[in-house]
Amino acid sequence: MGVKQYMRQGIERQRPLTLEVRDELERMILDGEVAAGERLNELTLAEQMGVSRGPVREAARSLEHEGLVRTVANQGVFVRELSLESALELYDLRAMIAGYLCGRVAEKADPVVNKALRQAVRDMDAAIAAADEPRYFEINLAFHDRIAIAAGTDRAQRLYTSLGKEVRLLRRRVLCGDESLRTSNHEHDGIVAAIEAGDADAARAAGMQHHLNSKSRLKITM
Amino acid sequence: MGVKQYMRQGIERQRPLTLEVRDELERMILDGEVAAGERLNELTLAEQMGVSRGPVREAARSLEHEGLVRTVANQGVFVRELSLESALELYDLRAMIAGYLCGRVAEKADPVVNKALRQAVRDMDAAIAAADEPRYFEINLAFHDRIAIAAGTDRAQRLYTSLGKEVRLLRRRVLCGDESLRTSNHEHDGIVAAIEAGDADAARAAGMQHHLNSKSRLKITM
DNA sequence: CAACAGAATATTGTTGACAATCTACAATCA
DNA sequence: TGATTGTAGATTGTCAACAATATTCTGTTG
Structure with missing residues (x-):
């Protein structure tokens, strides 16, 4: 048969x-x-x-x-249907995790990682200058991934990634203007600076605030 | 057939x-x-x-x-095998989530919830006075569950619970003496006080610190 | 025409059987 | 002896069939 x-x-x-x-x-x-x-x-x-x-x-x-x-x-x-309210909570959660990860990276003080992060910020600046948004987002993603991995805490990394996916359930598109990109990358610069300085607390605060600001930038587009 | x-x-x-x-x-x-x-x-x-x-x-x-x-x-x-190192990271993560939850509860300012939490603290005091550790742990669990639920953020609650289970993979038992219990419940009191006062920031800090302290108390037993 | 009951259909829940892969052990050869 | 290869058994991966439940359709009745 x-x-x-x-x-x-x-x-x-x-x-x-x-x-x-x-x-x-x-x-x-x-x-x-x-x-x-x-x-x-x-x-x-x-x-x-x-x-x-x-x-x-x-x-x-x-x-x-x-x-x-x-x-x-x-x-x-x-x-799953994600309400705007829930999505914003997810941002808060993710911001905390991100802060934690940044703090860990600062503590590690790995020169290779730090150098790569610094370079990423420069590359994003270049992308902005070239008005190449897709490229900016690509590097931005890699930048945050790099931090998550470098932190060396498997659970937190997975959580960060997972929350990132979950947020995408909210389908509304965020249109970032040039200005928004500049501001965002300025915050990246602050994060890397804190990491380079080995200041875990500052890195944590900067990492968290960056994500909270992203949330705010998102909010106003709706 | x-x-x-x-x-x-x-x-x-x-x-x-x-x-x-x-x-x-x-x-x-x-x-x-x-x-x-x-x-x-x-x-x-x-x-x-x-x-x-x-x-x-x-x-x-x-x-x-x-x-x-x-x-x-x-x-x-x-x-899954959980290293001590990973377990401690889990505690950090859980502490952050707990802080977030406490902050949310403070914002909600639900009189019913607040009253229940206050009562739980009193009951735990009674359990300590009666040297009834099992009862203390029971109420303690309910206390934290109550906070997680009252926060009204499904994802954070699930995460808090999940991390709590995950930590239990580390099989070593924590033996808490009378003193440790008293200290712990004093912290509970602080959390509830902040919630009652509607001070989200204070509640967040107290909730987080309480869990970090639990981690420290755990640490020294190994 | 609306509301309901019952049959027909679609979809999920569960199972046992078979294929693919891994593991352990024995046989072979240098 | 020690390493390697080959075979037998155990275990996971996958499938198709059947049971139980949910949904839709249809006819009937008020």
Whole structure:
């Protein structure tokens, strides 16, 4: 009886389908391909990705604790709807974590890291001067990632990343003008300065304030 | 062909097995019934709980993002091992979240909540006077839960709870003497006072410091 | 026409079977 | 002896089928 079994060719090491599906699902949600509040149909998704429902279910469970979806028994999983209020709270939370991370980096005083951060600030300045917003955002992302990783605290890093994704559930776009970018990078400069000085408290405060300011800049666009 | 199908009797509302298994697994880990670093055998657990491997796998994925287990592809899920260093970082993180929660509660200024918190402090004093440590810990837990819930920020609350569980992976027991309890409850008093006064900043600072002090008290016992 | 009851359908919950991979141990060879 | 290879068993990864529940449709009744 024609049972189609699974087999993936090639030398490439086996990555469980669950992870593959998880990443794809996450992307779909963050890119807004599925609207907030919408139900994720297991069978549809499974067929769409060419897998069975098992991996899809596991992936959903995985996403659940990241706050990207919510599950209702016997009804399915739904893309989480994020109220503006909740999103702002997420910003607060993330700001605290960011501050913590900056403080840790300052304590570490790793010359290589510090140099890279300093360079990132310069590069962002260049991007602003060139009016290259996409590039600015790219470096900005790398800048904050770098800090999160350099802090060396796995849990806090994951949390920071996770909260960052969660915030993206709020689909409204933030349009930053030139001025906003300049201000933001000036704050970056302050963070790096504190880190370079090895002043953990100042770095923490600067890192946190930077994120709180981002929140404010976001707020006024709505 | 004698296929044993699933059916659970009774009027009780259907709670998915995945959740049941998840809770049981979490309990086993937190109670130390499975040692840190140990592998969780899917089949064994499934038979033990009288379910199939599906729900067990889903439960594992669920626990993964809470930091209680770690998964290695094609090898299985392992109870996470928490270094002392990581545990202390968790305390820092949790202290920040706790501070945030306390600040929120102060802003809310809900008389009912405030009254309950004040009463809890009195009850803990009574428990200390009666040298009833178990009761103290019970109220203490309820006290902090109450604050987390009253803050009204779902994400922060879940995070606070989650971090609390994660810390328990560090199995070493903290033996608190009478003096430690008194000091701790004095700090509780300070937190409630700030909340009652509606001073969010003070409440935040007190809540955070209380947890950092707990960390210090823990530290010296090792 | 609205409200309800019941059947038909769609979707989630759970399972057992099979494939792929890893692990442990034995056999082989230098 | 020690390293390596090969095989057998155990364990995870995946799937398709069936059960239980939720949802939708339809016809009936007031």
